[in-house]
Amino acid sequence: MGAEEHIASQTPVRIDPARQREVAAALRTFMPEHTILFRSEDTRPYECDGLSAYRQLPMVVALPETEEQVARILRTCHEMKVPVVPRGAGTGLSGGALPSAEGVLLGMAKFNRILAVDPLARTARVQPGVRNAAISEAAARHGLYYAPDPSSQIACTIGGNIAENSGGLHCLKYGLTVHNVLRVRGFTVEGEPVEFGSEALDSPGFDFLALAIGSEGMLAVTAEATVKLVPRPEVARVIMASFAEVETAGNAVADMIAAGIIPAGLELMDRPATHAVEEFVHAGYDLGAAAILLCESDGTPAEVEEEIGRMKAVLAASGATQLKVSQSESERMKFWAGRKAAFPAVGRISPDYYCMDGTIPKKRLGEMLRFIAEMEGKYSLRCPNVFHAGDGNLHPLILFDANDPEQLRRTEEFAAEVLEKCVAVGGTITGEHGVGIEKINQMCVQFGAKEIALFLALKQAFDAHGLLNPGKNIPTLHRCAEYGRMHVRSGAPPFAELPRF
Amino acid sequence: MQGVQSAYADSLRAAASAGRSLCLRGGGTKDFYGGPMQGETLDLREYAGVVSYEPSELVVTARCGTRLSELEAELASRNQMIPFEPPHFGTGSTLGGCIAAGLAGPRRAANGLYYGAVRDYVLGCTLMDGRADVLRFGGQVMKNVAGYDVSRLLAGSMGTLGIILEVSLKVLPMPVARATLRFAMEEEEALAKLNEWGGRPLPVSASSWFDGVLCVRLEGAAAAVDAACMHLGGERAGEQEALSHWAGLRDHADPFFAQPGPLWRLSVPSNAGPIAFPDANRSRQLIEWGGALRWWRTEANTQAVRQAASSAGGHATLFRGGDRGAGVFQAHGPVMERLHRNVKNVFDPAGIFNRGRLYPQW
Structure with missing residues (x-):
């Protein structure tokens, strides 16, 4: 359905x-x-x-x-x-x-000017059409950069990043868009000027900045933003760790965090993904491994030396079969180039692919991987896995041919099952790509009727006639009823016994 | 705990039918903060306890009445901490009050990993709204963009949107090493240095300036802290002395905060430079957060202090004492005022929760 x-x-x-x-x-x-x-x-x-x-x-x-x-x-x-x-x-x-x-x-693409870079305040004031990567390029001469780095960073704009609360490869340590934007100035749906946040570290009243970031352009239109810049680490090195079982790699992620280490990046790719990538960019991945982890440390040279040592010890104890540490910046870039090219590489081996974006508690990674493998069998479709493992954000890529309506149907059912499984294990249907129109039905699985009703009321508080980006992000209750999967917590609505007023 | 929830819902219903307001209260250690308390007190201390804690997930979920000290002790037993270093203005401080007030301590403006406000670490919540509906937002994972981010909105909402029954927080490992350095320095130079150091890859996790003395705390890997100590110079404070200095700032136990008279909190851009007092000879200042937070003890009139903060690009809060009836938080223009009322209406249409605590009109 x-x-x-x-x-x-x-x-x-x-x-x-x-x-x-x-x-x-x-x-x-x-x-x-x-x-x-x-x-x-x-x-x-x-x-x-x-x-x-x-x-x-x-x-x-x-x-x-x-x-x-x-x-x-x-x-x-x-x-x-x-x-x-x-x-x-x-x-x-x-x-x-x-x-x-x-x-x-x-x-908003014509609003593409960087208005100011302030090295002392460590901020950049930018128009919404400025590309994510352009901010870091402009800040580079001050030894600063803008931390969130979605894989589309050479093309995506900061206005879109704010709408979606974009993440990236380094958000475990450096946060998401919501942690790196200080202020958004723009317009309400009525065209009235409005400003959320400020160039100070907080603002009086409700935190509308936090509410607006990730709201998918439904509450206001961004005309300008002030973003936080952070010092570029002196060095960064990445370990490529090989594992004989995907689950062992998943468990190594939890071991790393439990050991008190927060890597600058922690990514997992399974064998189908590394094979697709290796043919495409020759990143030097271990093709014999069932899965590889890329684990990055950044900071001062002494700090990185110390941390790489601790990381290697944890990975070895967690069952890594091979560890390779980048010996130069170019080798580090090569290791990452493979991960960053994962989507296009998969695009080369299949006419189409469907990218999922669920997030789950890290301890359920192994279970989730088994579940996806079962679904591959059930729907007769292949599904390589690339994960932002450090924060439990999964990007399984279902391979299909869109010209075959039957395959498209199977793909969508496959994806829906995986997302519903994410919710069932205590996670979410979208970690960083947004609900948009694509996951609107799964919102009915993630949230109950009362939460959805409150979201709709919040939308109305900012946009009484529902004119800004209508139909995205939040489903109507009617739509959820049709979808037939309204989430009812523990079998009964909370406080079913209470009268309502 | 279901019984406790039902009792809260009963109180809420009774207040609504009688047209009364409820004053939500945890340990009462922040009674002084915000607008004057009104209405019947609803004590939330009974709804307490850690619901789940997964050190390898970096996530803890606890009920609002949980004492901060107990929560922090449990995290410390696994070598983890609440990164934003919440103040304990008394021994009874609770998690619910911490989130509702949205106040962070010295680590707020840290360089790198430990940076962030209360809302930056809120991952999810369970809320009882003004209709006594229990709602869940966010979750227990780091990345989650499904629906509007209501849980972060609750941080700093002063209890005006509902009863924050449960909160999930991102926690972090405690730093391996720390050191505190002291420098004799005048205000202008201290502010310049703090902003300069903030732009360098140094593990600065807290800073303070008072009366010609700049203190900087470094936290991180041992190698990074040692290298920064060598690089920055200054005089290294003893471990105990350092601990009590930062705790004194966090909890306002420092003598600066014990003086009589109104205490103002100016939140401004860190690079704002020295800000002149409206009445220089009777005023004192303590600076934190790399220059972004300026505590003022001054009898100067409200408008003059607010004007000083606005001119510097920030805002002023009458934190303690003074005339609180006229509003302690800086007021908004008409559009923001309308949006605030609309949002309040979504959660609490009958205006039951914490009337006057955030803004005098509601």
């Missing part, structure tokens, strides 16, 4: 040409002609984000160049009750920027 709904939601909705003319005309009263697109050949590039299985032409695309224009677009759309879908670089993996057939797609 879930899969049928998925497929149904991929059928593009027709655009009403009269409404389209009306909205485009209203926007063109104050926007230059080249910034308002509505012909399908012009709007086609915006029909999907990184989740290309879902496509929809936007009714109108608006590409503002000034904040004044952003505010006016929002005001106009609010008055006309037109939905607005904000978009950064469109690299998101959950369909968070999927356009609306009745709405305006608000492309």
Whole structure:
């Protein structure tokens, strides 16, 4: 049933040409002609984000160049009750920027200036269309960088990172976007200026900054952000550890943390993943191993020397069959290049792949890996595994051919089972890619009706008419009822015996 | 514990039907903080205990009435800690009060691994809202972007959104080594040095400046702490002396905080430079967080202090004493004010919880 709904939601909705003319005309009263697109050949590039299985032409695309224009677009759309879908670089993996057939797609890519880098305060003030990696490039001459490093960092924008609370390879030690953004200035759905957080370490009142980060563009539109920069470590070295069993590798992760070590990065790849990668980038991975762990230490040379020693001892005691420590920066980069190329490498061996993003408690890694192996058999589909093991964030990649509707159906059922298993073992359906449109049904498994109702009310507190990025992130209760998997905790709703007021 | 929860729900129902407000209270060690307490007290100490603790997951889940000292002792037995170093303004401080107040201690502005506020370490929570519904948000994993991040929103909400029944926190291993260095230095130079050191890969985990003395705490791998000591110079404080210095700042047991008169907390960008007192001859200052936190003892009028903080790019809170009726937290403009009321309404439409504690109007 879930899969049928998925497929149904991929059928593009027709655009009403009269409404389209009306909205485009209203926007063109104050926007230059080249910034308002509505012909399908012009709007086609915006029909999907990184989740290309879902496509929809936007009714109108608006590409503002000034904040004044952003505010006016929002005001106009609010008055006309037109939905607005904000978009950064469109690299998101959950369909968070999927356009609306009745709405305006608000492309923020032209806001691509780094406004200030302050080496003393260790902050950068940037526009939302600035690429993640560009911030670190600009800060490099001060010995500073922006820590969150999603794998799409050369293309993804900070505005999108804020919307999705993006993570990366180093968030176990350096945190997610929410830990590295000090302030977001932008506009409400009505086009009113608003500021969450500040350049101090806290702000009076409710922490709307924490609420806005990861809200998938549903509460406000970002026009500017101040991000935290951190000193670049003097050196970093990575250990490649081989394991004869995937589960042993999973257990080594828990052993590492229990030993009081927080690696700068801790990644797991199973054999199908290393084989796909090795053919593609020749990272030097041990192809005989059932799984490898990449374990990084950074800091001063003396600190790294000490920590690498402790890490090696733990890995050896946990059953690693081979340990290889990077001997140079280029070798370290080579080890990481393999991990960072995992998705494209898998893309080479299969027409399509479906990337999952569940997070589970680390102690359940072994159990989860067994479960995924069972699902491979059940659905007759292959599924290489790459994990941000240190924080229990899984990216199993189901290989399939989208031209075969039967395979697509099996893939979606496979994915739904894995995500539901993540919830069952105490985890979550999405660690860093977001709910978007892709995992909206699984939200009904993760949360009960009361939590969903509260999320919808929170959305309303910021956006009374539900015009900002509608239909993403939070399912309606009706949709959950149709999906038929509303999560009821321990068999009964809490306080079933209490009267309600 | 189900019985305790039901009793809270009963109190909540009774208050709602009588149109009264409830004042949520743990150990009462922060009664002085926030707007004046109103309504009938609901004591939350009975809902106590560690629900789960997995050292290898770096996650602990405990009930609101759990004493901070007990929780920290349990973590210490596995060589772990609550990274943000929450203040204990008395022996009875509870986890619920710690999260609701959202106050972090000296480690807040640490370089690297230990950096972060209360909300940065909140992973999930169980909340009883104004309808007596028990809701769960977040979880027990580090990375979780499903739904809105309600659990982090609760940190610092002053109990105005509901009863925080349970909290899951990310914890960290205790540092292997530590050292405290002392330097004789005037304010301007101390602020400049702190910001400069913050931009270098040094394991600075806390700092303080008072009366011409800058103290810096280093925490991390032994090699990193030793190297930083060599590099920075200064005078190394004895271990006991250092422990009591940082605990004194964390818990406000330091003599600076014991003086009479209003205590202001100015939260400003760390590089804001020295900020002039509105009434220089009767004021004293203590600086923490690498320059981002300035404690003022001053009788200067509220508006002048708030103005000083705003001009520096931050905000001022009347932390202790003074005239508390007019609001202790800096007020918002109309849009933020509306959003605050809307959000309060989502959780507590009848306005039962902690009336006046965050803002006088609600």
